[in-house]
Amino acid sequence: MIRGFIAWWHLSKESFLILRRDRIFFPIIVAGTAIAFLANLASGWTFEGWQKILFDVGLAGFRLTGGMVAILWGVRMITDPLQDRSIELRIASPSPRYTWILGRYAGLALCLLVMGLIFIGIWQGLMALNHNGTMNNLQNWTMGMLVVEWLVLGAVGLLMGTLGAFSTAMFVTLAAWVLGLIAPLVAATLGPEVEPTQRRIIEFVAQMWNFQRFNLSDQLDSGLVTVNLSDISARMTWAGSVLFGCLILSAWVFQRKDLT
C-alpha cells in the first residue's frame, strides 16, 4: 500500500513537471493574463456595467483558455508516451498500471490548479488596482467552478486518450465539451412542437451532460454576492461523479490495453 502510494506520488510529480515545463505553459499564462487585462480595459468603457463587461468578457476567455489546455494536456498525457514509446519504460515496472493513470491525472490536475491560482491571483490584482477592492465570495466561486470544469475536461481527455489516437481523442473530447455546453441551452428553448421522444432525449442529455453547471455567471448578473452552498455542492457532486467515472473507466481500459 505504502509502496503503491510512493510510486503514485513520484509518477504524479513527474507528470506535473512534464506539464509545468511544457513549451505551452508560459504562452498560456501570457494569453490568460492578456485576456484579463483586455477585459479590464473593456470594463473601463462604461461606469454602470463595468463588472458585467469584466466578467462576461474575461471569464469567457478564462474558461476557453483553460478548457482547451485541459483537453489538450489530458489527451497528450496518454497519447504522447504511447506515441514516443516512453510509456514502456514506466509500465514495465512492478507498479500496477492504474497507478500510472492516476499519477498522470494527479500531475495534470495539480498543474491546472496552479494555472487557475495564477489567473485568479492576476484577477485579484486587477480588481485591487482598478476597482479598489477584491473579488467577492461569488466571484471567487465563479472562477473556482471554471477551474473545476478544467479538471473534469482533463479527465474526459485522459479517458479519450486511452481509447484512441491523439487526433480522434481531441476531436471527441472537444465535441463532448461543446455538447455539454449547448445541450442545456437547447433543452431550455424547446418549443411545444417538438415531439415527446425527441424532447425526452434532449432533456436527458441536457440533464446528464450539462457543462453549464460550472457557469455561475447568471448568479453574478442577478447581483448576488454570496454563494448558495447547497447549490454548489450539487454542482460539485455532479463534477466529482463525471471525474471519478472517467478516471475509473480510463484505468479499467488501460489495464486491458495491449501496448504494442
Add this chain to the structure above:
Amino acid sequence: MTKNLAKNFASDSASVNKAPLLSLQGIEKTFRNDIFKPPVQSLKGIDLNFPEGACTGLVGHNGAGKTTTIRMILGLIAPDRGSILYKGQNFSRETRATIGYMAESARFPGGLSASEILETQLALHYTGRDKKTVELISEKLKSVGLQNHSNRRIRDFSKGMMQRLAWAHATIHGPNLLILDEPFTGLDPLGRITMKNWILAEKKRGVTIILCTHELPQIMSLCDHIQILRQGKLVYSSLDNKVRGGLLDETLPRYFVDISGTGLDGLEQLRVRKKLPSWQTAHPEGFLVRLGFRDYTSAVAWLEPSIASGYVIVRFGDDNSATEEQLLVHFKEEFSQ
C-alpha cells in the same frame, strides 16, 4: 571448415542444465488492430527458455516476433494462450521489480532531467537498498559519464547520451534479469564498445541477459546462447540438444586492432615486455599492422600498452563482415523467409 566449427553456443554447457530463470511456454498472440483486415498471428505457440546467469540472444528478421516476445515478458502485452514463468512461478510484483529493460531507441519525456528520470525509476522499483537515492543516482550517472548532465533537460541530450541514460535507467535498481532491445542502435564505434563493456560487466555480475538485436556479430561476442525466431515460431535454439553444436570457424579471429607506428617486430617486443596475449593473426597492411584475436578481452588488452608505447590505434572492433557472413551461411535455412 565444418570440421572446425567451434562450440560457440555449446548445447552441453553448464547453463543449459540449469533451471531457466525465465521460461515461456506455448505462447500465442494474435493482433486484431484493424476491423477491415484479417487478424495477424504474431506468435504461434513458442517455447523459450532463458537460463539463469546466461546471456541469450533473441534473433530474427523484422516481424519475427522478437519485440512482441519482449513486451509480453514485460507485461505490456497479454498472451492469448500460454504462460510466462519466472523461476517456475507466475510473475509477481516482486519479480517484476528485478527486471531491467532497455528499449530500442529509448525516449524519455523531454522536459525532465536525467536525475529526475532515475529518481522515478528507483521509486517504481522498490527493491531493498542500502544507499540513499541521491547517492545511487549520482554513482550511476557517473558510471555512464553523465555526471555533468544530471540536471540538464533530456530534450537537449544527443542520441549517445540518451542511450547512456537508457542504460542507467535499465540497471540502476540492480536487476537480476536484463532485457535489451537493440541496445547498439545509433551508437558510434566508441559507444558500441562502451555498451558492450557494460553488458559484459553485468554478465560478470551474474545477471541473466536477453539480448534482442539484428547485429549478429554482437550476439556472437556477447551471448552464451542463441534462439532464432521466424514468423512467430522458434526455429533454432542452441539450448536444444539436438541442434548443431557450433557455429563459427574457430581459426578465424573475430576482433582486430589496427596499430600504426611500428612493425611486427616492435609489436612482438611489446607483447613480451608487457606480457600481452598472443594474437591469432597479424597482417601488415600499408602503414599499419592488423592484429586479429579470437576473444574480446585479448584484443582490449592491447589498447592501453600500445598507446602508452607511442603507437597509434587506428581502428579497433569486431571483424563484422567475416562473422556475419559465417553466421548467415550457417543459419541459411533458419533465416530464409
